[in-house]
Amino acid sequence: MSGRTTGLTPPEDSKAPVRHPDAPAPGETLGAHYDQCFGCGHQPGGLGLTTRAGEGVSVTAEFTVRTGHQGAPGLAHGGVLAAALDETLGSLNWLQRVIAVTGRLETDFVRPVPVGAELHLEARVDAVHGRKIYCSATGRIDAPDGPVAVRAQALFIEVRVDHFIENGRTEEIDAALADPDQVRVARAFEVNP
Numbered sequence: 614m615s616g617r618t619t620g621l622t623p624p625e626d627s628k629a630p631v632r633h634p635d636a637p638a639p640g641e642t643l644g645a646h647y648d649q650c651f652g653c654g655h656q657p658g659g660l661g662l663t664t665r666a667g668e669g670v671s672v673t674a675e676f677t678v679r680t681g682h683q684g685a686p687g688l689a690h691g692g693v694l695a696a697a698l699d700e701t702l703g704s705l706n707w708l709q710r711v712i713a714v715t716g717r718l719e720t721d722f723v724r725p726v727p728v729g730a731e732l733h734l735e736a737r738v739d740a741v742h743g744r745k746i747y748c749s750a751t752g753r754i755d756a757p758d759g760p761v762a763v764r765a766q767a768l769f770i771e772v773r774v775d776h777f778i779e780n781g782r783t784e785e786i787d788a789a790l791a792d793p794d795q796v797r798v799a800r801a802f803e804v805n806p
């Protein structure tokens with residue numbers, strides 16, 4: 614394998630990640646950050662990922678590959694697997710109480726994942742440098758210690774809630790801002806909203 618790109622290598626003066634004191638306890642299920650989210654929301658075509666807080670700044674998640682997730686016959690689409698990794702990595706936001714979005718996501722597809730398989734994902738923050746959050750994730754087939762199917766290295770960039778307000782379609786942003794549950798979730802992510 615060719616190894617990491619420089620964009621995913623934490624600078625030498627990076628800091629160790631810090632779990633926020635108000636982060637959900639290890640084992641606690643993390644809710645959806647947005648009900649319409651393809652990854653963690655509750656919509657028929659989505660992944661319906663269930664994520665739990667882990668130790669330190671880590672999370673675990675599972676999702677079952679369904680027929681609507683196919684690329685080749687009987688196998689999960691690579692983009693769906695990358696989305697599952699991306700979503701699991703995004704859930705690390707809950708433990709740091711920051712809002713961060715994916716800047717770069719590098720994925721290794723190690724094994725094909727059949728329809729019906731349950732993908733067990735684990736993600737952690739490796740290092741933080743200013744707004745840059747360096748993290749990694751692994752997806753295993755059918756058990757937390759099952760064969761590795763996918764791996765990812767990622768760089769998330771911390772943003773303010775304005776990132777969504779300024780860039781999202783007005784219709785959905787207005788609905789989100791009018792929804793007290795959504796505002797509560799945004800505040801749970803952001804230390805200084």
Ligand SMILES: CCCCCCCCCCCCCC(=O)SCCNC(=O)CCNC(=O)[C@H](O)C(C)(C)COP(=O)(O)OP(=O)(O)OC[C@H]1O[C@@H](n2cnc3c(N)ncnc32)[C@H](O)[C@@H]1OP(=O)(O)O
Pocket residue numbers: 620621646647699700703704706712713714715716717743744745768770772774777789795798799802
């Ligand atoms: C109301 C809703 C509330 C709930 C919300 C919860 C949402 C959670 C969602 C989770 C859902 C799941 C997750 C999802 O799916 S998130 C959805 C997918 N991601 C996006 O849509 C992000 C699109 N990109 C952007 O908006 C901007 O490019 C961002 C914000 C990322 C940076 O633009 P910004 O202008 O702000 O910053 P900057 O350009 O000065 O860069 C800053 C630093 O970062 C470095 N850099 C940047 N990119 C890369 C790269 N590709 N490789 C290597 N390095 C990169 C850059 O060199 C610089 O470094 P340095 O010079 O400082 O050393």
